[in-house]
Amino acid sequence: MQSEKQSISRGKKILQSILDATLVPFLAIFTAVVIGGVIIKMVGGNPFEAYMGLIEGSLGSKKALSETAIWATPYIFAGLAVALGFKGGLFNIGAEGQLAVGAVFSALIGYALPQWLGYDLPAIVHIPLAVLFGMLMGGLWAGIVGALKAYTGGHEVINTIMMNYIALNTTSFLLNGIMKDPSPTNVIARTPLIAESARIPPIFDGLRVHWGFVLALLIAFLVWWVLNKTTLGFEIRTVGLNPDAAKYAGINVKRTIILTMALSGMLAGLAGSIEVTGLNYRHELGFSIGYGYDAIAIALLGKSHPLGVVLAAFLFAAMRNGATRMQFLTQLPVDLISMLQALILLFVAADAIVRYIYRIKSRGERVVLTRGWGG
Amino acid sequence: MKKLYFVMALLIVASMILAACGAPATEAPAAGATEAPVAAATEAPVAEVTLDDCVKEEVFCVGLVTDVGKVNDKSFNQSAWEGVQQSQVDGAADLVQFIETADAKDYAKNIATFGDAGFDVVVTVGFGLGEATLAAGVTYPDVKFIGVDQFQAWQFTEDTADDSANVTGLNFPEDQAGFLVGALAAMMSESHVIGAVCGTDVVPPVWRYGEGYKAGALYADGMNSTTTEVQVVYHSDVGFDKTFTDPEWGAQTAKAMMDNGADAVFGCGGLTGNGAITAAAQAGKYAIGVDADQYLTLPEAAPQMLSSAMKLIVPGVAELVAQAKDGSIAAGNYTGSAGYAPYHDLEGAVSDEVKAAMEEINAGLLDASITPGVAPAKP
Numbered sequence: 051m052q053s054e055k056q057s058i059s060r061g062k063k064i065l066q067s068i069l070d071a072t073l074v075p076f077l078a079i080f081t082a083v084v085i086g087g088v089i090i091k092m093v094g095g096n097p098f099e100a101y102m103g104l105i106e107g108s109l110g111s112k113k114a115l116s117e118t119a120i121w122a123t124p125y126i127f128a129g130l131a132v133a134l135g136f137k138g139g140l141f142n143i144g145a146e147g148q149l150a151v152g153a154v155f156s157a158l159i160g161y162a163l164p165q166w167l168g169y170d171l172p173a174i175v176h177i178p179l180a181v182l183f184g185m186l187m188g189g190l191w192a193g194i195v196g197a198l199k200a201y202t203g204g205h206e207v208i209n210t211i212m213m214n215y216i217a218l219n220t221t222s223f224l225l226n227g228i229m230k231d232p233s234p235t236n237v238i239a240r241t242p243l244i245a246e247s248a249r250i251p252p253i254f255d256g257l258r259v260h261w262g263f264v265l266a267l268l269i270a271f272l273v274w275w276v277l278n279k280t281t282l283g284f285e286i287r288t289v290g291l292n293p294d295a296a297k298y299a300g301i302n303v304k305r306t307i308i309l310t311m312a313l314s315g316m317l318a319g320l321a322g323s324i325e326v327t328g329l330n331y332r333h334e335l336g337f338s339i340g341y342g343y344d345a346i347a348i349a350l351l352g353k354s355h356p357l358g359v360v361l362a363a364f365l366f367a368a369m370r371n372g373a374t375r376m377q378f379l380t381q382l383p384v385d386l387i388s389m390l391q392a393l394i395l396l397f398v399a400a401d402a403i404v405r406y407i408y409r410i411k412s413r414g415e416r417v418v419l420t421r422g423w424g425g
Numbered sequence: 426m427k428k429l430y431f432v433m434a435l436l437i438v439a440s441m442i443l444a445a446c447g448a449p450a451t452e453a454p455a456a457g458a459t460e461a462p463v464a465a466a467t468e469a470p471v472a473e474v475t476l477d478d479c480v481k482e483e484v485f486c487v488g489l490v491t492d493v494g495k496v497n498d499k500s501f502n503q504s505a506w507e508g509v510q511q512s513q514v515d516g517a518a519d520l521v522q523f524i525e526t527a528d529a530k531d532y533a534k535n536i537a538t539f540g541d542a543g544f545d546v547v548v549t550v551g552f553g554l555g556e557a558t559l560a561a562g563v564t565y566p567d568v569k570f571i572g573v574d575q576f577q578a579w580q581f582t583e584d585t586a587d588d589s590a591n592v593t594g595l596n597f598p599e600d601q602a603g604f605l606v607g608a609l610a611a612m613m614s615e616s617h618v619i620g621a622v623c624g625t626d627v628v629p630p631v632w633r634y635g636e637g638y639k640a641g642a643l644y645a646d647g648m649n650s651t652t653t654e655v656q657v658v659y660h661s662d663v664g665f666d667k668t669f670t671d672p673e674w675g676a677q678t679a680k681a682m683m684d685n686g687a688d689a690v691f692g693c694g695g696l697t698g699n700g701a702i703t704a705a706a707q708a709g710k711y712a713i714g715v716d717a718d719q720y721l722t723l724p725e726a727a728p729q730m731l732s733s734a735m736k737l738i739v740p741g742v743a744e745l746v747a748q749a750k751d752g753s754i755a756a757g758n759y760t761g762s763a764g765y766a767p768y769h770d771l772e773g774a775v776s777d778e779v780k781a782a783m784e785e786i787n788a789g790l791l792d793a794s795i796t797p798g799v800a801p802a803k804p
Contacts, residue, residue: 258533330529336493339528371534377523377524379476381522387527
């Protein structure tokens with residue numbers, strides 16, 4: 051074995067590493083789909099009709115693709131946020147709260163700024179202002195946790211969870227109070243609509259997909275570039291791998307932790323900002339619920355690689371979006387989708403199960419690229 | 426090439442299943458794989474009406490989009506869906522189908538799914554879908570939209586640009602529902618003290634429930650020459666985030682009322698009202714629910730649940746679907762009917778005289794010979 055491994059060329063090694071990275075997620079998805087199919091059958095549905103509905107509803111038409119992209123947009127941003135945290139050795143469970151903070155402040159700039167100034171802004175100024183402000187506030191929100199970690203050692207998992215509660219309850223307070231849509235028939239906790247000049251336009255006429263989606267893809271590339279091609283990225287990754295070694299190597303660990311957390315929060319904040327400025331044109335208490343937690347699943351499934359995150363975000367988006375058509379055609383409960391996602395996540399997180407299942411009769415040793423785990 | 430690729434993919438998938446599950450477990454998915462295409466091909470033409478027929482002129486299809494939630498929520502969504510199913514039983518609808526909304530951003534897409542499939546009527550449930558429904562009304566001018574609990578404000582504005590030609594809001598006379606249970610509470614009370622614990626009176630429907638309750642008790646007093654003290658407390662002292670979600674406050678307020686001698690408590694206002702209802706039931710007093718038959722949704726209060734002030738969503742939806750079918754439906758606001766829930770476990774405790782009086786009052790409200798005289802909103 052040893053001699054064999056040494057003879058493998060560089061190209062093969064890369065191929066192997068790609069295979070290694072994608073194999074478990076792929077098999078996890080596959081296993082989940084098979085088990086999901088069995089469960090659909092058990093509840094009296096036709097799994098093939100259901101999956102056809104899912105595919106049709108997510109990829110089957112221009113409209114379906116557009117809606118999938120809409121779902122994917124916040125997932126990509128929030129997934130990148132969590133993934134970046136992972137790279138820096140930080141588990142950011144706070145994307146949910148950072149997203150809400152970003153959404154609230156973008157909405158505020160969106161509807162209130164023209165009133166404060168007394169005149170309308172051109173879109174080219176207003177949109178970036180709204181988006182950047184939401185993004186920065188998300189970063190600030192997460193940066194607090196980073197600072198707590200860096201200077202007091204307070205664990206980011208606990209603190210981000212607590213900051214989630216603070217963010218969501220403060221949001222609720224604001225949306226029910228001073229930021230509430232004042233129109234007389236409104237009974238919902240939501241902001242007024244943002245000004246036309248703060249709305250990100252759709253890419254195509256008649257479809258809801260907007261330029262925020264393109265931005266998400268660009269940002270994914272940017273995150274990859276920063277992580278792999280810049281000093282900052284190197285520092286983040288080094289601190290993530292071994293803070294002690296990083297310190298020994300002369301990296302300012304405290305600064306890097308705060309920066310990582312702030313950058314992660316900015317990405318999550320962007321998810322909220324773009325939802326407000328590109329799609330909903332307001333923030334409402336029920337919007338974006340759970341995206342921050344889905345983002346953790348997406349980052350895990352994508353193995354924290356920006357490209358992986360984009361792909362995983364698409365998968366989750368397609369499932370969420372296709373669920374409508376699946377239910378329309380089969381009248382099966384949409385909860386099946388949550389179940390499928392949970393199964394996928396289970397198999398990705400506990401990849402020992404997947405490795406165990408597929409090792410039994412695998413075709414040769416190729417499939418067993420690693421020696422199980424920890425081994 | 427494509428076919429070959431497909432076959433190869435199939436082979437790989439099949440081999441993976443074999444590898445994965447071992448011999449016994451493979452049978453189920455493998456059998457499903459061969460069955461499915463055949464079943465799909467034969468099912469379609471055999472069934473009487475399929476989704477594909479909805480585009481046809483003569484086939485009348487009705488779709489329902491829930492608010493974030495399920496069609497079996499024992500509340501609005503479920504009642505509206507039962508109304509749609511009723512319209513199928515009545516023969517108005519040939520095919521009915523629902524989509525459960527999982528996320529608010531899907532409102533538009535879910536409605537569009539029915540619009541694109543050629544459905545004739547789309548029922549959307551809840552205030553939250555109001556804007557999406559109006560927007561869909563413009564996109565799908567040939568579809569009739571029924572918005573449950575969606576007040577159509579455009580009817581009352583000077584501006585005609587936002588007028589809709591095909592959206593009908595189904596709203597309910599909450600004052601009449603409150604009136605019914607107010608009369609019932611007054612007739613059943615032995616201490617002649619009754620109470621109501623409600624959410625904020627800033628929300629017009631809540632105000633109408635509470636004031637209707639007072640008016641109903643007064644009406645019963647007039648019938649029976651009694652004097653009933655009615656305590657209606659609105660939770661208007663807190664913000665919108667709390668007013669409907671404060672069961673502790675509801676329970677405390679109900680207890681204070683019962684300390685003052687109240688032996689029937691009407692809870693109107695989400696979880697706050699539920700807190701009051703549960704507290705009353707636990708104290709062995711009469712509890713009265715709101716909106717739907719809460720005997721079914723609040724099991725802990727069920728034994729003492731006298732009745733509930735109900736919005737009759739099922740007949741309201743069925744009626745509007747029938748109107749859409751015969752073309753008599755009008756855009757704007759449609760007022761459905763109010764009612765009161767069965768006595769359930771307390772059937773024996775309610776005397777025949779009270780039952781007869783309740784039926785009389787209900788009939789009076791329906792033919793408008795009795796009017797609660799409550800303003801639409803708090804002045």
